[in-house]
Amino acid sequence: MAQDAVDKAVDTFPKFLLVNARERGHRPAIREKDLGIWQTWTWAQVKEEVKALALGLKELGVERGDKVAIIGSNKPRLYWSMCATQSIGGIPVPVYQDAVADEMAFVLAHAGAKVAIVENQEQVDKVLSISDRLPSITHVIYDEPRGLRDYDHTRLKWLNEIQDIGRKAMETKYSGDAWEKMIAEGKGSDIAVILYTSGTTGNPKGVMLTYESVVVSSRNANAFDNLTEKEEVIAYLPMAWVGDHIFSYAQSYVAGYTVNCPESPETIIEDRREIGTSYAFAPPRVYENLLTLTMVRMEDAGRVKRAMFHYFLGHARKWGEKILNKEPVPILARLIYWLGDILVYGPMKNRYGFTNVRVAYTAGEAIGPEIFRYYRSLGINLKQLYGQTEASVYITAQPDGEIYADTVGKPSPDVEIKIEQNGEVLFRSPGVFAGYYKDPDKTAETKTPDGWVKSGDAGFFDPKTGHLKIIDRAKDVGKLKDGTLFAPKYIENKLKFYPNIKEAVALGDKRDYVTVMLNIDLVSVGSWAERNNVIYGSYQELAAHPRVYEMLAEHVDEVNRSLSEEGPMAGAQIKRFLILHKELDADDGELTRTQKVRRGFIAERYGPLAEGLYNGAKEVDITTELTFEDGRKGNISARVRIQDMKTHPPAAAPMDKAA
Amino acid sequence: MRAPDETVIKAGQTLLSVENVSLSFGGVKAIRNVSFDIKKGEIRAIIGPNGAGKTSMLNVINGFYHPQEGEITFKGVKRKKMRPHDAATGGIARTFQNVALFKSMTTLDNIMAGRTLKMNKNFFWQLLRYGPAEQEEIQHRRKVEEIIDFLEIQHIRRVPVGRLPYGLQKRVELGRALAMEPELLLLDEPMAGMNLEEKEDMCRYVIDVNNHYGTTIALIEHDMGVVMDLANRVVVLDYGQKIADGTPDEVKADKAVIDAYLGVAH
Numbered sequence: 001m002a003q004d005a006v007d008k009a010v011d012t013f014p015k016f017l018l019v020n021a022r023e024r025g026h027r028p029a030i031r032e033k034d035l036g037i038w039q040t041w042t043w044a045q046v047k048e049e050v051k052a053l054a055l056g057l058k059e060l061g062v063e064r065g066d067k068v069a070i071i072g073s074n075k076p077r078l079y080w081s082m083c084a085t086q087s088i089g090g091i092p093v094p095v096y097q098d099a100v101a102d103e104m105a106f107v108l109a110h111a112g113a114k115v116a117i118v119e120n121q122e123q124v125d126k127v128l129s130i131s132d133r134l135p136s137i138t139h140v141i142y143d144e145p146r147g148l149r150d151y152d153h154t155r156l157k158w159l160n161e162i163q164d165i166g167r168k169a170m171e172t173k174y175s176g177d178a179w180e181k182m183i184a185e186g187k188g189s190d191i192a193v194i195l196y197t198s199g200t201t202g203n204p205k206g207v208m209l210t211y212e213s214v215v216v217s218s219r220n221a222n223a224f225d226n227l228t229e230k231e232e233v234i235a236y237l238p239m240a241w242v243g244d245h246i247f248s249y250a251q252s253y254v255a256g257y258t259v260n261c262p263e264s265p266e267t268i269i270e271d272r273r274e275i276g277t278s279y280a281f282a283p284p285r286v287y288e289n290l291l292t293l294t295m296v297r298m299e300d301a302g303r304v305k306r307a308m309f310h311y312f313l314g315h316a317r318k319w320g321e322k323i324l325n326k327e328p329v330p331i332l333a334r335l336i337y338w339l340g341d342i343l344v345y346g347p348m349k350n351r352y353g354f355t356n357v358r359v360a361y362t363a364g365e366a367i368g369p370e371i372f373r374y375y376r377s378l379g380i381n382l383k384q385l386y387g388q389t390e391a392s393v394y395i396t397a398q399p400d401g402e403i404y405a406d407t408v409g410k411p412s413p414d415v416e417i418k419i420e421q422n423g424e425v426l427f428r429s430p431g432v433f434a435g436y437y438k439d440p441d442k443t444a445e446t447k448t449p450d451g452w453v454k455s456g457d458a459g460f461f462d463p464k465t466g467h468l469k470i471i472d473r474a475k476d477v478g479k480l481k482d483g484t485l486f487a488p489k490y491i492e493n494k495l496k497f498y499p500n501i502k503e504a505v506a507l508g509d510k511r512d513y514v515t516v517m518l519n520i521d522l523v524s525v526g527s528w529a530e531r532n533n534v535i536y537g538s539y540q541e542l543a544a545h546p547r548v549y550e551m552l553a554e555h556v557d558e559v560n561r562s563l564s565e566e567g568p569m570a571g572a573q574i575k576r577f578l579i580l581h582k583e584l585d586a587d588d589g590e591l592t593r594t595q596k597v598r599r600g601f602i603a604e605r606y607g608p609l610a611e612g613l614y615n616g617a618k619e620v621d622i623t624t625e626l627t628f629e630d631g632r633k634g635n636i637s638a639r640v641r642i643q644d645m646k647t648h649p650p651a652a653a654p655m656d657k658a659a
Numbered sequence: 660m661r662a663p664d665e666t667v668i669k670a671g672q673t674l675l676s677v678e679n680v681s682l683s684f685g686g687v688k689a690i691r692n693v694s695f696d697i698k699k700g701e702i703r704a705i706i707g708p709n710g711a712g713k714t715s716m717l718n719v720i721n722g723f724y725h726p727q728e729g730e731i732t733f734k735g736v737k738r739k740k741m742r743p744h745d746a747a748t749g750g751i752a753r754t755f756q757n758v759a760l761f762k763s764m765t766t767l768d769n770i771m772a773g774r775t776l777k778m779n780k781n782f783f784w785q786l787l788r789y790g791p792a793e794q795e796e797i798q799h800r801r802k803v804e805e806i807i808d809f810l811e812i813q814h815i816r817r818v819p820v821g822r823l824p825y826g827l828q829k830r831v832e833l834g835r836a837l838a839m840e841p842e843l844l845l846l847d848e849p850m851a852g853m854n855l856e857e858k859e860d861m862c863r864y865v866i867d868v869n870n871h872y873g874t875t876i877a878l879i880e881h882d883m884g885v886v887m888d889l890a891n892r893v894v895v896l897d898y899g900q901k902i903a904d905g906t907p908d909e910v911k912a913d914k915a916v917i918d919a920y921l922g923v924a925h
Contacts, residue, residue, distance in 0.1 A: 035804035036816065146809070147867050266814030 011188030012211045014050075014087035016253040018183065021047035024229055024256050030076045033263035033271055041076060043256070049077075049163070054084035054182075055174050056166030060115060060139055060157075064089030064185075067111045067194065071095045071104070071127070072119025074235040074261045077143050077159055079249060081117040082239075086192065087183050093194045093206070094240040096593045097123060098586070100631060105130040106203055107196050110438065112136045117159070120144040124156065188212040194437050195242050197389050198593040206437030207242075207389045217392035217431035218250040220413040224397065225359045229256035231279045232356070236261075236268050241594065242389040243363070247281045250392075272353030280360040284367035285595060287382075289523075290352055291371055292499045296527045312340035313377075320345075320377030325401055345378045354380050361385050361397075364594060366470070366489075368497035369405035376403065384408050386470060390446065390453050391415070392431035396468045407467035408459075417468065423458035424474040458487075476599070478509030484571030486514060488599060491572065494562065498555045499524045503584050503591075505602050506574075507610060513575040515613040517606065518552060519543075519584055525551075540581045540638055549643055552579060561648050570650035576613050577645065578620075580606070581638035587627050612642055668734055670700040674843060674875050675720065680729030682715055682899075689715040690726070691899045697843065702869055703877045704890035704907075708919065711896040713879045714756060717845050720877070721753055722746040734842070748776055752841035754832045756848050756879075762821030766831050769820055770806060773838025774799040806834050809871070810864060826857035833864060837872070844868065846878040850885055858885065865889060887911065895919075 010019055020029065025044035032039050041049065062068060068085040070092055072078050082092040093111045095104060097119065104126060108116065114136055116127050124142050131137060141157050142148060148156070170179075192211040196204040221227070235248035248259045257279070262271040269290070298309050319333045329337075349355050360375070360382045367384065375382040381400065386408035387393035395417070398409035411417050415429040428451045435443040447453050458477050459470040471477070472489040480486050488506040495504040495516065503519035520543050528551070529536060536542040560573040584590040590602055603610045605624065612620035623637040668674050676696040682689045690712045697703045705713050718724040720731065722741040731738045733749065752773075760769050778795060807813055810830050815823055820831050829849060836844055849865065850858045862885060868874050880886050886893060887907045895903040895910055897919040903910050910916055 035801065035808055036813070037804075146871060147863075149870060263813045264811065270814075 011215060012086060012183070012186040012190070013083055013192070013215075013250065013253045014183040014186060017043070017047055017050060017083055017087075018180065020253065020256045027229060027256065028258045029252075029256075030079065030259045030261065031275075032076050032261040033267070033274075036263075038260070038274070046076075046080065050080045050084045050087065051179050052163040052166035052170070053077075053080055053159070054087045054166065055169045055179060056162035056164070057084055057090070057115065058088050058174070058182075059165050059169050060162065062088060062090050062115055066090045066114045067093050069093045069095050069108055069111065069113035069116040070118075070239065071116060071123045072097050072143065072239070073265060074237075074239055074244070074248065075119060075143055076261055078117065078119065078239060079235075079259070081141075081159075082193075082249060083253075086186070087179065089182065089186060089190075091191050091194055093196070094238075094245065095196065096198070096238050096240045098238075099593065100587060100627065101126050101130050103204075105133045107206075108134050108137065110203075111194060111196075111206060115139045115141060117141045118143070121147040124148060124151070186211070188215065191434060193245060195240065195245060195389050198596075205439060205442060208434040208437050209392055210434050213392045213431045213433065214246070214250045215254065216414065217394050217429075218246060218254040220431075221246070221394055221397075222251055222255045224399075224413060225279070227251065227255045227257065227279060227359075231255065231257035231358075232260060232275050232277050233257065233279050233281070234260045234262060234268070234272050234275055234277050234353075236265070237282070238593070242393055243281060243387070246393045247279075269351075269353065273351060275353065276356040277353055278356045278358050280354065280357050282360070282362060283364040283594070284362050284371070285365070287362060287367065287371055287375060288499070291374060292521065292524050294348070294351075295499065296523060299527065299531065309344055312336075312344040313374075315340055316345060316377035317373065320379060321373065321403075324376055324379055324381065325403070341379070349378055349380065352380075354378075357381070359383065363387055363408075365596070366493045367405070368493075370497060372405040385412075386468060388453075388455060390433045390455075391427060391429060392433070394429075394431060395425075395427050395455070398467070402465070402467070404462075404465055404467060407462055407465060407469050409467055411468075418452070419460060420454075423460065423471075423477070425455040425457050425459045425468070425470070426452045427455060428452045480508055480514070480572065481510060481512050482571070486572050491516065491559070491563070491574070492597070494559045495555065500528070500551060501555060503597055505584075505597050505599055507599075507603055507613065508572065511614060514572050515576045515578075516556070516574050517602070517609065517613075518577060518579050520548060520552070520579060522583075539583065540636070543579045543581055544638070544641065549579065549641065552577070553643055553645065556645055560645065564648035564650050570648075573647040574645055575647065576642055578609060578613065578640050578642045580609075581622070581640055582624060582626065582636055585626070588625075609640060612640075618642060668699045670698075670873070672699055673697070673732075674699040674734065676732045677716075677720070678730045678732070680719060680726045680731065682712075682719060682724055682726045689899055690719065690896075692729070693896070693899070693901045694729075695894045695901065695904055697875060697877055698892075699842075699875050700869075700873060701875060701891040702865070702889050703875075704886045704893045705877060705879050705896065706881070706883075706886055706893060706910075707896035710898075712899040713896055714847055715899075716896065717753065717847055717877070717879065720746075720843075721751050721845060747839060750839075750842035751845065752836040752839040752843075753845035754829070754836050754847060754849060756851065758825070758828045758832055760820045760828060760832055760835070763819050765817050765819055766812060766815045766823075766834070767803065767807070767817060769831055770803045770834045770838050771799065773835035774803065776839060802840075803838055806837050809837075809867070810834050826853050826860075829853070829857075829861065830864065833861075833868075837868065837874075840872075841874060844874050844876045846876060848879050848881065850880060850882055858882065862889060 010016055020043040026042055028040045029043040029046045030041050068090050070078050070081050085092045095107050118124055127140050139155050139157055141159050141162055143159050145158050188211045190211055191208045192214050194206045194208050196206050237244040252259045260275045262268045298306055315336050319329055319337055322329050357380055360380055363385045383398040383403055385397035386395045394412040395415055396409040397412050415427055418426050432453050456474055457470050458472050458474040459468055462469050472487045476488055478486045486508045491506040492504040495501050500521055501518055502521035505517045508514035534547055556574050556577050563573050564570045586593055591597055608620050608622050619639055619641050621639050623635055625633055625635055627633050673696045678694045680693050681691050707713050719726050722743045725740055812830055820828055850861050869876055890907055893907050893910045895916050902915045903913040
């Protein structure tokens, strides 16, 4: 078909930019809220901006194959930097903006970045502080000039200056369609981007993705959910994360839809409400936070409102999902749901910014079934998907109408999946990565010669639905001393579904029994404390409060009961638990940059606590070092109490749920 | 409003000078014969133990108190008896030791209030809120939004300030003072009652204001670390008298200061 030929010819993002500027030049490409107003750039304008920037970079000496690091929160000019780099054959390397200097030094040095394009003074300071370790960097370019006036500007440049240089070059050296010719030189098989995975162990790995992989994945995803140029998305997840790269950059360029950049990280909820996104993506944590916030606020609401909220929520729980799935529903129930939509669901969706949402995804971690159903019952088409950086995101996704809280869906278009003997999930698709940058050994470990990629996750296909279920990281599934199967994440997720528990770390591999360390959720427990006259001066004090222990013990008991009903998991009930005196934090290396717990590291760091959990101690003293964002270190010491729990006998009715 | 004989002051020249000023309330002598100057573009700190007369000094500078003796010269003009309103139109803005905001108004409205003096259209036009008055409001709003952006308080734009934590209220107050586009900004203990992180933030904003807008700043502060980091020059008061004046290092080494303020050296 002719369309196919066109599709084949447009195989890089700069080429898509040219197409978009030509075919939908007047449509909004990207917006940013600045000075309280949404500023908009059309595709035609974006093309001009990118062109100026690209030629400016060329003049700075960026050649084909050079790496350009991009560091900062989601800003239009940083997205343009990505496309500008690609248009002259460079390879963008987005870096997590909240990485501490050491982490950043590793990535920049490993990638051998020639230029770093950064958001503001904070990032400039960070890059300058490690510049002696980065001989390859020739220039640092910043977007926001504030506070940088008095810096030494020999290697430091403002992005506007670069664009001015580019515009000058446009009139002389690169007049006419010189830039378009450079774009035409790009091929689908070139490396489009290198994304560093945060890595639960060891140093980050640079995942190289080709244009082909990213374009195919984006095209398939757009087709799967019928995404058009009319979609509105909000870009707020780290640019270095593959999800943001695909949703806010690749899919937008392919479909021509609009990306909105929030005013500041604190205003996202408000900004999302103003935009009314139609296609949304968020890790479960975001949905959890929204729900927690709603529940906390409802506790403070007037009696009438609260009664209304609970009544209609109950009704939605009963019928909402059925209406969304287009199942037959009695007329009266529909009528009440319609009323509820006017009085409760509608206003609430408006608050969340989900009034216009057609498709919303959650991925990255398991989502609590209650939370999942809550959003769906309000009429929000929330679905799950399973993805990895190595797959350009998409491995499986739930098709409309086939939604289950505990599966991750069916294989995405063009993706093949097989399950190994040990339960590990393998996948193969046109979207898989080209290799880890400068690391052929790791590449060979992960990717077989015939193209299968080891996901590192253990899972199985649910015979009833045909959907994939993920239980845990394959290497994390362990055994207790008596041979009982121990899937830590499975237990942790059950605990984390309670709003009072923010993080949980389960221990038990090669031990006698299962124990957990918990983090309280300060918003939720703090509000509870306020309502129950529990007085506390700090996070640490609240976490150690006997009544907080009591409350969490109830949650743990419920988890034990539910585990006791799950056949093979019944032996892995929680015998002892404690509440940590500090919040787990990525800056201390306890969480990954995508906020996943690093179990092994935590067990080591809190060694005395882990020991205490198994030697019968009632209380353990501990001193922990912590790192502030600017790299300074401090100490925190505490006495942590350990609580014993009762276990439940395995339930008689066996469940056919695999561990 | 520029007085006819006012001169344009360049960076490094004296913006304001205080000469032999004395102030007393009945029998209490709050300030005795104090002289110092503030140069354009600098950050000048006024320090001293409790009751040394620091806040009184600020009140004298912005015309709230009238010294019995001595002279104050601002932008080359000797000042006669004046009201705070005149000081404000003349280009002096300040923040207070205890936050003095309109608690039930939003952050945005509070900072807009700082633009009142710059509004030219009369009350009638503003009531009508159409045509020229609307144009004017848009201009002012833009300026205010720039300040909101500068101080990174977008997320509390529409929150009544009474509901904000103390550190943020202080920032809003700074925003309101900045809205006046002052030549001289007086900050009365901008970091009092703040935790370390809030202090660091506030320090950065003070430096940025000085750097970005070129605003001359005079501040009272108790935290010596802050003063040493921020100030170009420090004047030390004790019992209403000036006991030292110079760079932070000079002041730190001054015997009188160590005895009076920092305590006996350890």
